[in-house]
Amino acid sequence: MAVYTEVSDEDLVSFVAEYDIGDIQSCKGIAEGVENSNYLLQTDRGNFILTLYEKRVQPEDLPFFLGLMEHLAERNFPCPTPIHAPDGVALRELNGKPAAMISFLSGMWPKRINSDHCREVGVAAAKMHLAADGFGLSRKNGLDRKAWQQLFDQTKDRADEIDTGLASKIESELTYLDENWPADLPGGIIHADLFPDNVFFHGNDLSGIIDFYFACNGSFAYEIAICLNAWCFEDDGSFNITKAHNLVKGYNSARMLEEAEITALPLLARGSALRFLLTRLYDLLNHPPGALVNPKDPLEYLQKLRFHQQADDQSAYGLAGEM
């Protein structure tokens, strides 16, 4: 949650006037999205999200992110879509920062996850993978294995401040993943950050997915691996195989996972756990005092990594048999 940029009224009014969306009635900074400043803007015609892109988003990536949302929304995938001003331009500038007006998506992200939510997010992930097909742009995953190595190089000297032995655990995992990482899995565009706070529901019905600012090209099964980490562990650290089973079953209902993808899941889950362990570790070690965002606990992902390391195969995930 973060609102970094304060926008003056005059600047806001002239910015909004560039769009054909009515007159401003209110504009409130909202606690949503860790990377950018988000405002819920209300006009006499409806609700909009105004996003100012802060420094962690590369401006050259914005046409990919905005174009992807538009591509998906045109194919009836439920996600916010950038509003074009009458001059046709969606990406503009406000307060010296790239900014976009985005349609408002109703619903709430689930604070307490149940297995219905998991099935729904599985279905939506598969539909998104299919709907993204044909999108003309591509984007390399900025947090791929090469980036993991760089994050490790930047954190290894201080990692043991957080947990004794952490640096050597990460190093050996990096080596293991380098030697065993699966190649040639089916892929396309993935969201790459499908955490519960990016998935909105009305009750148990998914209303849409937001925050495509990590989206990139990658293997579809890696998306599922991220979801297994983000949706299927309980607060006490235990893995809920009913949730995992529902998630994969939901995914299969829209796009059937191939055998190679299922087989790769435990390894991809290790990689995904390491990715979030490393970014959280980096953020914690580089957390500016007084920052508005509380750093997340990297050790949550060390615990998840340990679960995946001990899993013999997909049966540990409740994914044997009926796949």
Place this chain on the structure above:
Amino acid sequence: MAVYTEVSDEDLVSFVAEYDIGDIQSCKGIAEGVENSNYLLQTDRGNFILTLYEKRVQPEDLPFFLGLMEHLAERNFPCPTPIHAPDGVALRELNGKPAAMISFLSGMWPKRINSDHCREVGVAAAKMHLAADGFGLSRKNGLDRKAWQQLFDQTKDRADEIDTGLASKIESELTYLDENWPADLPGGIIHADLFPDNVFFHGNDLSGIIDFYFACNGSFAYEIAICLNAWCFEDDGSFNITKAHNLVKGYNSARMLEEAEITALPLLARGSALRFLLTRLYDLLNHPPGALVNPKDPLEYLQKLRFHQQADDQSAYGLAGEM
């Protein structure tokens, strides 16, 4: 700006169901109000603000705050008003904390203040003072001179960490104010925190006042003194007498300040500057690492205090003559 409490969906749905306000469509934590957790709740019938009262608000004060808003709104003063559930109760509980559903006030607080805003806030302050007349409850100012002394006692040993000599400056100001504080000024209920972020506008027209959680009994002129500090200094620390003049002229248009009140303004402005200096100093020295709220700079108010100390009389505020 703060959102401290995460509310689960189930709890939220059952809480909202106690009111007759329709079905939830979205609920977003908003960056508004430093003391409480605020959510902008949208239902199929409109917008509402859901407030959870955090530890800095005393639960026994809530009937005063909520009752005051209701009293003012009934007298057509533009402010949010608590929504009563069908059982008649406005103050309820959510997540183990006192909580209320409040009507939504449109408009935005001004990030760049002009002298029209100052006139408008003056008018509104006077109208509020008049409209509050007849409200049946009273509340002592929790940040009166006795509280200033207590805040000083809790900060004096470390005040010089922030600015060399600060402790002795505060101490001599406390003594001066004790010896010179004006008695018997006209009074009633005041807002006591009329900062720009609590006053909403559509353009230059005031749409309403929010956040009555410091409201108390006090002298009306003390409210003006707070406003002089909060609205009439420029970013470079200079005092804008046009703004001050407009503020008082606006106030006078609805309730004429008496001569004793005008004469007392420089001293009340010193007191009000000291009050915010002390609370900010306390907050800065007691700022928990990782807190979501950035502490405000106490020295901004030391500079303002210095201006008031050097003012000979009300003419330094542009308030001579036409009063």
